[in-house]
Amino acid sequence: MEYYCTLLLWTCSLLPGALHSFNIDTKNHKIIKGSKQAQFGYTVQQHVAGGQKWLLVGAPFDTSGPHQTGDVYKCPLSKRSNGSCTKLNLGRISLTNVSEKKDKMRLGMTLASNPKDNSFVACGPLWAHECGSSYYSTGICSRVNASFKFSRAIAPAFQRCDTYMDIVIVLDGSNSIYPWYEVQDFLINILQKFYIGPGQIQVGVVQYGEKVVHEFSLSDYRSVEDVVRAARQIQQRGGEETNTALGINEARKQAFKKGGRRGAKKVMIVITDGESHDSPDLQQVIEDSEKDGITRYAIAVLGYYNRRGINPEAFLNEIKYIASDPDDKHFFNVTDEAALKDIVDALGNRIFSLEGTSENGTTFALQMSQAGFSTHVVEDGILVGAPGAYDWNGAVLKESRQGKVIPPKSSYSREFPEELKNHGAYLGYTVTSVVSAKNGQLYVAGAPRFNHTGKVIVFTLSNDGNLTIIHSLKGQQIGSYYGSEIAPVDIDGDGVTDNLLVAAPMFFGGGWEKGKVYIYRVTEQTRFVLEGALEVQDQGQNARFGSALAPVPDLNGDTFNDVVIGAPLEDNHRGAIYVFYSQRNRILRKYKQRIGAAQLANGLQYFGRSIHGKMDVNGDGLVDLSVGSLGAAVLLWSRSVVRIHIMVRFEPSKVNIFNKDCRRGGKDVTCMSAIVCLNVTARTSTRPTQEVALQYNVSIEEKRFAPRALLDEPDRLQPRNITLLTGEETCEHVYFHVVETTDYARPIVFSVVVAVQDPHQGPALDDGWPTSLRVQLPFWNGCDEDDRCVPSLVLQSHSDLMTRSQFCGQVVHSRGTVCVNQDDVSPSERIIEASRRRLVIDTRLENRGENAYGARLNISFSPNLRFSSLIVKDNSDIKIECRNVEKNKYGKSCNVSSPFMRAKTQVSFRLEFEFNRSMVLDYLRVTLNASSDGQEVYLHDNVVDLFYQLKYQADLLFTRDSDPSRYEIKADLSLEKPGSLGPPFNFTFQIQNLGYFPVRGLQLNIDIPEVTKNGNQLLQIASFQIDQIDGTHCIPPQHVAHSRASPEDLSRVSRLNYSNTRYQCQYTAVSTCHPIEKLVSASEGSYALTPYTL
Structure with missing residues (x-):
């Protein structure tokens, strides 16, 4: 028992899900540090250029000369590099013939990589130029080629001043x-x-x-x-x-x-x-x-x-x-x-006059656009968000191969009507695109301050500036900043967007600014159907969950792409990211892994403010994550995911308890061996020589004081360590033995539990794949057919009740009424002696076939019987255990020799029932039915149905008493006074039931000779009384009229009866006579008459 508990504790320690960890490595990572003052890590972007892998890191507060222009750093990711980052000096970007203000333009606040030509775009949305006495923040972006050389400036919102x-x-x-x-x-x-x-x-x-x-x-x-x-x-x-x-x-x-x-x-x-x-x-x-x-x-x-x-x-x-x-x-x-x-x-x-203002000089068009606040690379150019355009209502611009694409303000009027006076919607705060099966590429932009609840629009934009909004999504909560981050997710990798994620990082719930990410399913008809939301309940206090959304390729090898979401204010602004997996065409609502800054290093802040993961950084074939924080960029490596296939087979394949081939502990036992085989397969990409260090534990699950099976080496070290290559299989013998037992029906359960030796090193086990195996080892059923037995159960029974002939054959009963006429006697008739209290049925159950597993005996009986006992005879080793049948008080269900009744065996037993004298019936029935789990050929001999018609023997004692006992009529008796009464006679009659059963319909006739043949009245009944017993019914005597006396010689009459009495008075009493032990007193059941002589 102690060993079993120890196993449970060890197994619990192998459960990685309890710590919300899976295959993003939190112990082996790389932190690239930079200036916190420069906001190094504000944006991160994995990038390939010049045949090498780089990490681009935005530092929008970086300085260039005397100005705080912002910049971008390139950090080499090859193993040969020293890891130091190089500043690209993109803060030098300028437009010719422009009086520009680059100080605090926040270059690097936006990064977008173009994998087609290995270029990227970095933007400074607060870049401004001087027009007359004003500075206009139109924004600027720098396009950098694959050689990290400045290619050209992108400024779609820039317009020449009227002072040009x-x-x-x-x-x-x-x-x-x-x-x-x-x-x-x-x-x-x-x-x-x-x-x-x-x-x-x-x-x-x-x-x-x-x-x-x-x-x-x-x-x-x-x-x-x-x-x-x-x-x-x-x-x-x-x-x-x-x-x-x-x-x-x-x-x-x-x-x-x-x-x-x-x-x-x-x-x-x-x-x-x-x-x-x-x-x-x-x-x-x-x-x-x-x-x-x-x-x-x-x-x-x-x-x-x-x-x-x-x-x-x-x-x-x-x-x-x-x-x-x-x-x-x-x-x-x-x-x-x-x-x-x-x-x-x-x-x-x-x-000259001021550019772009109305007559009263109070409104702006594109002068304050802040273009480049968000960017997105599309098929034929770059989509640029301009949240400051049109009095900060915002706009979306495009830089195409043909030049600038600037939709007119009227394009937005349907979704952003002037009558709402909703200045400051910030359309273009974020931009992206989705791919529809029906409409191809569609653009998406967020306006997090629209109507204070936020809005997202889906639109098309042609290169002639024609913008058409085809769908809009609205936020639910004021101030939630719904639409500040949006991301398309192609779950199955078919090139068509399955889900659109819309973040509301300031969503308020439960008293905290937790954040929320809405999930919209993109239908074939290009409709956006809200399917739910991603939230963090346990650690989301003021987290700003959803501040960064990063669709990433498949992380765990299930072929479905996944999502990583940042919560940079979680844990007192230290930050965290959450990994959500996808299955089929939906994102799972429960995050798979949470990675907090505190898990990685001390001092990290705002971890998760930016996330990017599109490529294999360290060369192991797995997608890795890059996460920005304040003054640092963190590289998180993915671990390969493997599955452990556990196989167990036994030698021999079944337990043969009849073959005890070895001795353990001084006892003959059945020795067995289990062959445990482990095979490692890769779910994700792995190196050809990838080693997997495993540990496994084997046990026999016997939750009982006296286990049926025991390991031969219980003291061997558990768990056992082993190292395998992916694709390799290894097997090991585990020896154990089975002791003598009567529990053959339940198989023995053999358990194997597997885990990695170090959960922080090497591959991770697929958490959707079982890491344990429970194998059942059955007992051999001892039958010819390996999978089934064919028993043949036969029941034979007889009772101890006597037939009429047997009853009448006894001298003591031969003169009884029931024995006078024995014609037309039913074979099923049985006589119940008056003294009988029990019924005994002797039964023999025989199995003439193969082992009968699950052998059972069902007993049913009539209500006039009470089950008393089942007694196995002949010192048989076969046990029969009976229990009550639910909802049937006149039945019993008995297990016979559990778990099976062996072939060619038999058992004799005696069934005893007590008669229920409160339920006296004229029949009794006892039915015995033997069955098993096997398939019998003949079932007719499995049932014994004992049905008897009953006759009950009555044992009545009739006594009488007369007081006085005699009266002499003298010869000289005067007859002059007819009707005069003589002395009274007191007659007492008593009937007693000496038997066990009540006697019903009992009739007592008392004949009193009142008048002689010549009409002389001898007796006159003066009174009568009877004990009050339930069911007694009395018919009063009929009195004969007085007659005149006449001489009559009665000396020759020895007894008055019907032959010598002219009139007779009959008294009849009808009653049920119960057994004497139920009488309250001796006076019950007695009758008293008081006649008088005349």
Whole structure:
């Protein structure tokens, strides 16, 4: 018994499921550390490039020079590498001709790898560029090729500012301009109003009089300070003529080419104080400027005309002709050179305005898009989430081979209507795609703040910008951030999405912000049907479960792809990940393995903020996991999964208890051996030389004080250790013996339990495959047929009841009433003697065939019997044990020689029944039925049915008493007084039942001779009384009328009877007479009469 308990404890220690662990190795892992300040580990991505395996790690707070740009690190994963990571310096990314702000652009916040060309995309969604006085966070992504070289910048939300202008200022420097410093101050003032820099305004200055001089070109200076400094150095060139047409034409042909930018708006500002000397050329010059798309602002300085009192009308007309239409927006005139300063602001406001705002300047289109907050590689480009677009309602953009794809705002109006005033939905917070059997690839985007509960849309997007929403899913709880993470899952690997996971990491339940992941089944008709959710109940307090979703290839070798989910705030912000397996086309709701940061190393925080697992990192053929945390990236290796096939066979194959071939403990026993074979097969990929260190335990499960079987070497070390290669089989003999027993029906149970020696090293056992085997060793049934026995049970019975002839053959009974007439006696009739209390049936059960397993005897009897005992006779070793039959009090079920009755054996036994005298019947029946588990050929001799019609012998004692005993009638008796009464006679009659059974229908007739033949009245009944016994019925006597006395000689009459009495009075009593031991007193059953003599 003690050994059995020890086995149970050892077996419990082998249960890996109790610790929620399976085949992700938590003891042997690799931690790549980086800067916590740089948020190293914010994103992770397994990547292949240059024929090597890499881990890309995003560090969105990393610095590049003086700026906190963010960056991406590449970490080699080959065994030959030293494991150090290299910074890719992607923070240097820039767009040409843009005044950009890269500080805090958070590059590396998003990573997306493209396995087709081994490139990847890293995004900085907070990258901004300067437009006028504003900075617009449109976001930027860097595409990096397979050689880790910058390929190109992706900025689908970027749009050129309205301040992207090339401005050429054409100054009249002729002698008539005076004073020059006033013109110079105007020039400096207007330049200081301009937003000069890359992507904004460039300025060139041309001075003309008789000749044209290029003071500086468009590309010479890139800041306001430099341009102003150069403007202060411009001297008046002078000249007797004002060749305005020449100056405009030279600026058109030369100045806009010297540093001019493609796509920049061309603006020309002409400042002059008089009519041109080459006015005939103006028409052609202006027409050419129109063709070149040059917007012209013309300023007429009237100082010369006012000082001399000249009418300036012709001059003003010429200047208006130079200015673009309409004149009210492009033409200025000032009274003199000093008044130029008064138009600086007006000119600046007319030249440029803020880009992308409405008339009241309160709404944005794509200026604050933060494109790249999420990215997803699709078939023909890159899908880019822009949650800040359209006043943070969000949008989804696309960078295709043909260029940017920007759907119009109206595309979203059906699902995000303006009337809801739902600003801040954050559409594009995450983006992905699903593959439908019917519609092919469809795009999916999350809007976690829509209506405060979140929404997910499924849509198509063509490269011409046509976006069509075909389905939407809505969150259930306010503030749950439903849709902040979404992931498609192709469970069976057929290329079609089976499930769509939608996370709500801030879902609140049970008083905690636990998180929840909804599961939607994608139907063939591209419908999304909610099937349930994944949740963590036990350790999910403030966990943010669902902050990272990672569909991964099959981890455990069942051919179905799996899912890993991050909970980075679990366990006081240390974090954890959960592994969920799939079966067929559904994700199992109960996680298979939880891996907490505390299991791996001290100091890990926010473990599970990002997860990626798509490839074999360490070269063992298994998919490995990469998990990001604060300042670290953790590599978790998958362990191969194996199955242990246990086989047990016995020699011999059955226990032959009749063959005791050895001795153990001084007793003859049956010796046996069990051959235990173990075979290891791989469920997942394994190395050809993969060794599996196993331990196994063997035992015989005998939960009894005296076991039927015992191991020959019980003290041998348990468990037993063995090392196998996958695909290899080994066998070992285990010897045991079976002792003498009567329990042959139940087989002996032989148990083998297997486990790995070290649960943290080597392959893991498939937890869906049994690690134990219970084999039943049957006993040989001793029959010719190996699988069945053919017994032949025969019953023979007789009772001890006498027939009438037997009863009457006894002298003491021969004169009884029942013996007077013995004609037409039924053979089934039996006589029950008055003294009989029991019925005895002697029975013999014989098995003339093979062993009768499960032999049993069913006894049923009539209600006038009570079962008393079954006694086996002749000192037989066959035991018969009887028990009551449920719901049948007139039956017994008896096991005969359990577990089997041997062949060619017999047993004689006596059945005893007590008669139930409260239930007296005129028959009795006892039926015996012998059966077994075997298949008998003849069943007619298995049943004995004893049925008897009963006659009961009555043993009655009748006594009488007379007081007085005699009365003498004298001869001289006077007859003169007829009717006079003589002395009274008291007659007492008593009937006693000396037998066992009650006598029913008993009739007592008392004849009293009242009147003689001549009519003389002898007796008159004065009174009578009878004991009150249930069932007694009395008929009162009939009195004879008084007659006159007459002489009559009675001396010759010795006894009065029917022959000599003329009248007779009959008294009859009818009763049931019970056995005497049931009478209360002796007076019961007695009758008393008091006649008087006359």
